[in-house]
Amino acid sequence: MIRLEVRKNSYYDSVTLMLISKEVKNVEGVVDVLVGMGTELNKELSENLGLGSPELKEVSPNDFFVTAEIENEAVMAEVIKKVDELLNEKKTSSGSDFKPATLKSAMEMMPDANMAVVSIAGQYAEEEVDRLLDQDLNVMLFSDNVSVEAELKLKKKAVEKGLLMMGPDCGTAIINGIPLAFANVVKKGPIGIVGASGTGTQEVSAMIDKLGSGCSQVIGTGGRDLKSEIGGLMMIQGFDALVRDPETKVIVLISKPPAPEVAEKILKKVAETDKPVVVDFIGGDMEAIKKSGAVPCLTLEDTAYKAVALAKGNEPVDFVGFSQEISEIDQLVADKVGNLKPEQKNFRGLYTGGTLADEAMKMLGQTIEGIYSNIPLSPEYAIENLSEVTGHVCLDLGEDQFTVGRPHPMIDPSTRADRFKTDIDDSVAVALMDVVIGYGSHEDPAGELAKSIREIKKNLKNQVVFVASITGTEGDPQDLKHSQKVLEDEGVVVMPSNAQAVRFVQKVMNHVLAKEAK
């Protein structure tokens, strides 16, 4: 039976409610349950889950609802009790400070506010951000589902006013040393970054910290900034600010390959500055970058190495190897492949960071032919049926098809835990994962991944080679060293970067493919 409870005018944020939904599912007698605000999206999701009802159709986006399929009437009381318990817990943990309902009263409480972080549902974001810009506030817009038209309008306004409008869908920024949303604790230093790719920017900034340097500012632009429609407005705005900033000695630009005319516009700007510039247009045109006088890069890690070299006054050189001695790496590879059975032929990449998954596929493309994915390098390798994957597969678990009704896998490790059960079987030779720590992320993603690996090993006959890298720093709340140890204790090969983890996988797959060819 389906039961519904509605509370009028009670507002909670979506991540809180998604996490509560997950916990309430464990109540005995519950078949399925959805806890959410009465948005069209949530109502549709309820229908799709078979939890719809005529009453639910009537609720408004301002109403909070619990809809559940339960085994008997008594269970609903338990469900409601659990929901209230969890809501109360969240309330206490977020403190009892006064929370103003309007921007006017927020500005009265903090007249010298200089940054707003916005993570409300995308459909409401344009209006709110417009008001924030009117108040001369810089904005980080974390929300997605904001139209291109709205983005263009807001960015034009920000440019006119000389403000930052980072986003939409901007996951990471570090302003004046303070990590915002999903970001790592990176030392202060001479390298300024403007990045259009969230996890890519995290990987580079964390790596700069690991290499003993630091960042002056890390500015996010949102993933669409370098498309023709937006024309790189915020990358240029951020770049100009870093050129003027006396703390910034080296500038790093990160983006997936931009629209050609946008790349041209940005590289023209690059050619005009005296500051050294490192550009990673992930897989983009390296010659054009060189021509502009900037330093092109091979991987995210290589980007960090080159920026740090320039900051230290050294010549930047390509970094294509391993931090460890190659003889040690080869020994480790030999130990691992020695245990592989002939039927273990496949590669699996299960990523929470989209840019990291993309980088892995681009690098592995040289070794493995045909990696199937939900973000494939070419359309013929798009996975049609996600419930049945075969061959070599690399997934970006942060994409929409995995995040309907649940938080991003960097917050909620259960998405990857579920994929482990379906995607890692005895045909797999090597599995590659990312672990992104830092503010915003889950409190112990390495521990959760180790748990998934421990569980799947019980079901496997063969020994799969597990390889991972951790995007993070010693300063992060989750503790980089601890995270590494937890994974190594589970037999995972932990590499210092995504690029090195991929290179390790390449070496394993070379053995597998050579054996197959015999």
Place this chain on the structure above:
Amino acid sequence: MHKIDELFKKDLKVINIGLESFSKDLKEQEVPVVQMDWRPRAGGNKKLASLLDRLK
């Protein structure tokens, strides 16, 4: 002076609209933050919201 240049010279002071965990993270780092009790204007009713706008 350019407003972004001013931002880089001052301590960060944040208004957070949405996920409260972002406020919590900033407080942990001793960054001044005001968490707004945001909800859709006019209960998400677009007609009513545009009427409210006209009242401004």
